[in-house]
Amino acid sequence: MAIKKALRIKKKIDFDNIFSARKSTANKKFVVYQLPSQTPHFRVAISVSKKLGNAVTRNRVKRLVRHALMPLSANLSQTDFVIVCRKGVETLTFAEVQKNLMHVLKVAKIYHKTEA
Template identity: 80%
Template sequence: MALKKALRIKKKRDFDSIFSARNSTANKKFIVYEIPSQTTHFRAAVSVSKKIGNAVVRNRIKRLVRHALVPLSSDLSQTDFVIICRQGVETLSFEEVQKNLAHVLKVSKIYKKV
């Protein structure tokens, strides 16, 4: 199951407001920028630099990260956040992506495991 379109951030002004807040958390594979959401649910976006592979590789990484968010989605707080993938994430398996993503979201207090 994929992340629903209503849960994704697409507009430039939303990205700008998240980055201008300068509230970020990071681990070795991901950086997460966040602001409190104006909606009743979380919204997420995934960004992968052009330094990491070609378009096929970058799109695969984005797909992996979005799919890794689905099982965590019931425990995510009402936050808008952007996940930036660092170099090295292209070599990770789905389980490793999910583990690293859960870690960085726990550190940033977005993911609250019940």
């Protein structure tokens, strides 16, 4: 299952608005830039620099981040955010990516664990 089109950020103006808001949170592996959204759901973009490796490596990292994000999606606040992957993410396992991603989203107050 992929992240639906309505939940993705693709337009340059959306990226510019998020980056110009200058609200970011980081840990060792990810930086999250965020902007409160008017949509009833979150929207996300994943950015992986060419410094991390070739196209195969970058696409693998994006796929890992997308899959790590899916189980968290029910608990994400209505925010537009860009996840920037830092050097070292390409060597992590799926569990490590999920743990680091959850940590940075909690610190950014985007991920809110609901008690069931």
